[in-house]
């Protein structure tokens with residue numbers, strides 16, 4: 090199937106136009122998967138997918154998983170969650186709560202965090218509500234050699250909510266807490282098996298400390314690496330259009346949402362699928 094591919098920034102992201110995912114064959118799916126792993130973020134414009142079509146398209150890239158915050162899931166499709174401008178912290182205060190509004194990678198407190206997250210935009214505000222991305226693979230490549238050698242053998246401790254997190258996350262139900270023990274160890278420099286490229290795998294909302302380091306030494310290294318990752322050189326800011334299918338590689342990309350539009354006047358609604366991942370190495 091013919092289509093056009095165009096880079097979205099130097100460090101991260103590619104845009105695909107001229108394709109209908111409902112008609113894509115396996116060969117096209119494999120080509121799109123290559124674009125995805127090579128660019129970290131893949132945006133396919135102008136799609137109009139129902140629930141089953143969205144799931145079928147996601148399977149070109151991996152295996153959809155049942156999302157654990159069931160209060161946001163589609164009733165008959167637990168692999169599809171909804172992100173809306175009216176979401177609330179239903180297990181907590183019940184107040185409106187927009188998820189994802191600081192830099193993070195999804196669910197790094199899992200032993201096997203999701204490989205990728207895929208969103209399909211149904212309603213977007215005329216301005217604002219962008220999603221920002223940054224390549225932690227490009228950030229790793231740009232490190233001095235001695236820093237790479239220092240961090241390559243290190244592991245970090247991931248919790249649901251780090252004491253270092255810049256924002257308070259939604260409250261979990263008792264069952265959700267029980268299913269996910271705290272203190273999961275993941276490499277600081279993670280190798281992406283699809284590209285064999287390393288990336289800094291530090292999640293600002295979940296990483297508590299460097300395993301084996303004292304607090305001061307750990308905080309200093311985490312602060313330095315986080316500041317390095319946030320360099321605008323590694324970033325791309327996505328302005329949503331209705332019909333976009335956007336996916337990112339949670340192994341080598343950080344992302345953040347922006348709740349900067351008038352949500353009382355303008356709604357925002359996206360469907361979300363997450364793909365099964367491997368244990369980070």
Ligand SMILES: [Fe+2]
Nearest residue numbers: 189193194195
């Ligand atoms: Fe997220």
